[in-house]
Amino acid sequence: MGHGELRGVVALDGPSGTGKSSAARRLAAALGARYLDTGAMYRAIALAVLRAGVDPEDAERVAEVARAAALEQGDDPERSTTVLDGADVGAEIRGPEVTLAVSPVSAVPQVRELLVARQRAIIAAALAEAGGIVVEGRDIGTVVAPDAGLKVYLTADAQARAQRRARQDSASGRASTVDATLADVRRRDAYDSTRAVSPLRPAADAVELDTTSLDLKGVLAALVDLVERRGLRVVAVGG
Ligand SMILES: Nc1ncnc2c1ncn2[C@@H]1O[C@H](COP(=O)(O)OP(=O)(O)O)[C@@H](O)[C@H]1O
Ligand SMILES: Nc1ccn([C@@H]2O[C@H](COP(=O)(O)OP(=O)(O)O)[C@@H](O)[C@H]2O)c(=O)n1
Numbered sequence: 001m002g003h004g005e006l007r008g009v010v011a012l013d014g015p016s017g018t019g020k021s022s023a024a025r026r027l028a029a030a031l032g033a034r035y036l037d038t039g040a041m042y043r044a045i046a047l048a049v050l051r052a053g054v055d056p057e058d059a060e061r062v063a064e065v066a067r068a069a070a071l072e073q074g075d076d077p078e079r080s081t082t083v084l085d086g087a088d089v090g091a092e093i094r095g096p097e098v099t100l101a102v103s104p105v106s107a108v109p110q111v112r113e114l115l116v117a118r119q120r121a122i123i124a125a126a127l128a129e130a131g132g133i134v135v136e137g138r139d140i141g142t143v144v145a146p147d148a149g150l151k152v153y154l155t156a157d158a159q160a161r162a163q164r165r166a167r168q169d170s171a172s173g174r175a176s177t178v179d180a181t182l183a184d185v186r187r188r189d190a191y192d193s194t195r196a197v198s199p200l201r202p203a204a205d206a207v208e209l210d211t212t213s214l215d216l217k218g219v220l221a222a223l224v225d226l227v228e229r230r231g232l233r234v235v236a237v238g239g
Contacts, residue, residue, distance in 0.1 A: 010132070016185050028217065033131070043102050059108045103187075123144075
């Protein structure tokens with residue numbers, strides 16, 4: 001057992017731009033826990049599909065690419081790495097081509113089966129080594145970690161989410177407008193919420209947190225409060 005202050009799993013789900021990655025990373029760092037970005041794993045498989053020249057809508061071939069891909073997702077909140085076939089793809093998986101391809105790729109049942117199994121293995125190892133992990137995605141509370149000690153479903157107005165994402169894209173040197181980003185956010189919301197397997201939806205026992213008018217500090221404070229009220233925060237005694 002490690003010395004982190006978080007005990008167990010915190011599941012953060014919700015649509016794009018609600019602040020899952022930022023909040024999950026900060027929460028994990030604050031509590032000495034591990035951090036798992038499951039969206040990065042789906043994005044890496046989508047990148048592998050594009051590199052193979054496979055149509056993201058061709059479920060059978062997408063499943064083959066997923067099985068053949070060598071994917072390593074790190075769980076350090078200070079440095080979350082995604083390595084595909086030996087090379088770091090952290091920047092490339094945020095590009096517009098991958099963003100366009102990721103929803104159909106992640107709707108393929110065999111892709112989900114494969115990645116959910118990997119995610120559960122990463123979570124088990126993190127619990128054994130560090131005691132706690134914050135996991136973010138679309139189906140963490142419903143499918144990946146249904147026994148999580150705390151499940152939070154983040155929401156925010158689509159307009160606010162598009163503004164955040166567009167600002168983030170231009171800060172990373174990617175051209176984007178709020179209108180185009182809003183269209184993308186709406187398209188992915190619709191695709192992710194209506195797919196047959198593990199659609200995006202809050203778990204029955206999730207706490208909903210609307211981040212529209214909160215800054216990142218406010219979101220972190222709300223999450224730390226929820227963790228404490230669940231009794232999931234322990235203050236390490238001695239070594
Ligand atoms: N509450 C917030 N207020 C202002 N900006 C935010 C907030 N939450 C996230 N952001 C910014 O919005 C962008 C998208 O956030 P991110 O955490 O990647 O969202 P998600 O993982 O849900 O898609 C980032 O640039 C982040 O800094
Ligand atoms: N647990 C997850 C995480 C992501 N995904 C898919 O992966 C895509 C990218 O996830 P992400 O979290 O990186 O996306 P953003 O919210 O950061 O834009 C989502 O639009 C979903 O299609 C999923 O199906 N299940």
